[in-house]
Amino acid sequence: MDIYLIGYMGSGKSTIGRLLADKMDRSFVDFDDFIEENEGMSIPKLFKTKGEIYFRKIEMKYLEELLLEKEGGRVIALGGGTPCYGNNMDRLQRAKVKTIYLNVSYKALARRLWDNNNNRPLVATIDTYEALEDYVRKHLFERSYFYNQAEIILKIGSESEEETINK
Numbered sequence: 001m002d003i004y005l006i007g008y009m010g011s012g013k014s015t016i017g018r019l020l021a022d023k024m025d026r027s028f029v030d031f032d033d034f035i036e037e038n039e040g041m042s043i044p045k046l047f048k049t050k051g052e053i054y055f056r057k058i059e060m061k062y063l064e065e066l067l068l069e070k071e072g073g074r075v076i077a078l079g080g081g082t083p084c085y086g087n088n089m090d091r092l093q094r095a096k097v098k099t100i101y102l103n104v105s106y107k108a109l110a111r112r113l114w115d116n117n118n119n120r121p122l123v124a125t126i127d128t129y130e131a132l133e134d135y136v137r138k139h140l141f142e143r144s145y146f147y148n149q150a151e152i153i154l155k156i157g158s159e160s161e162e163e164t165i166n167k
């Protein structure tokens with residue numbers, strides 16, 4: 001059964017996903033990379049030239065493609081917004097794949113995104129730390145409704161990546 005990692009931007013989906021795939025001897029798919037390869041364009045450029053609504057449409061289309069593949073032996077890191085649009089969380093549940101929510105506090109997320117937000121169009125233009133933290137707090141609250149529907153919810157605090165993977 002494929003494992004889908006979901007969670008907010010900066011929650012570690014790609015990093016944990018890669019390590020988990022290694023450990024379980026599975027292949028790894030980074031959904032953002034998958035979209036960029038298929039569209040022949042980076043995500044910031046897609047947002048800039050085609051807009052967020054276009055991005056959400058193709059995000060749903062590519063998720064449907066992945067779910068149809070039913071390969072079963074993969075770890076897939078979705079984009080932060082993927083489960084929150086176009087009934088995608090229902091799609092994941094209907095497909096009976098394993099979903100894991102990497103649940104990181106808004107404060108830790110804001111810190112990580114502040115240190116590295118250049119590739120994320122939704123937060124790239126927020127220019128003070130306080131504004132970023134406020135944005136993440138509200139946005140995470142809205143999105144939690146979807147994230148919390150995951151089959152497994154992993155609360156992530158200060159433990160190492162290795163400990164998270166073992167969990």
Ligand code: S3P
Binds near residue numbers: 009010013043121
């Ligand atoms: C988004 C998260 C990004 C990427 C896009 C939109 C979001 O993925 O899909 O910038 O809406 O949260 P990461 O969560 O991998 O940064």
